[in-house]
Amino acid sequence: MGPRGPGDARRVRGRPHLERGGPLVTAARGGVVQAGAVAGYLREHVEAVRQLLPYQEQLERWGALLGGRLREGGRLLVAGNGGSAAEAEHLAAELLGRFLSDRAPLPAIALPGATSTLSAIANDYGWDDAYARAVQGHGRRDDVLLSLSTSGRSSNLLRAAQVAKSRGLRAWALTGAGPNPLQEASDETIAIRGTTPLVQESHLVAIHLLCACIDRT
Structure with a gap:
């Protein structure tokens, strides 16, 4: 991924490279990814790949x-x-x-x-x-x-x-x-x-x- 400016990422378990707005980030509370975040990301992944159809x-x-x-x-x-x-x-x-x-x-x-x-x-x-x-x-x-x-x-x-x-x-x-x-x-x-x-x-x-x-x- 290309460079990002300050504020473009949040820290999740010490890894600051997850982008703002994705389900893994918006579902994170106190540095812990909440239940359902992975499922949300997978749904977004499927929708993105569907654009290839x-x-x-x-x-x-x-x-x-x-x-x-x-x-x-x-x-x-x-x-x-x-x-x-x-x-x-x-x-x-x-x-x-x-x-x-x-x-x-x-x-x-x-x-x-x-x-x-x-x-x-x-x-x-x-x-x-x-x-x-x-x-x-x-x-x-x-x-x-x-x-x-x-x-x-x-x-x-x-x-x-x-x-x-x-x-x-x-x-x-x-x-x-x-x-x-x-x-x-x-x-x-x-x-x-x-x-x-x-x-x-x-x-x-x-x-x-x-x-x-x-x-x-």
């Missing part, structure tokens, strides 16, 4: 297109910040390794994984261009850039999507509630409403569905 055909289409491109020598570039960076690396691992069944490795590059490279680019060119430079270096026409952002407003992801489209890549995004700037900068987007944890969890489900669709191609 209208995107079934889009995920299948993404999987078919991406599976074909990767097996023909194309690349998937994946980018994100914070928890979304971890999910970007997870997706690349599923494709370079395997998801549910053995297959040939598929060329996927998690841009957040190159920490020394990213910090060098950010130091010389600024954080806004960190992923854009990586897209310029790795991306080729008809490759795919998938950006993950719970806010849809990360400037470095916006810049990367713009560069990707200018170079003939497809720019896809998984974001939080739309409309948002990254959605507008991308060719296609899956947008999920909810708190940061719920959006990230829904993105992970979308990633696994995408992997399953790729494996079927």
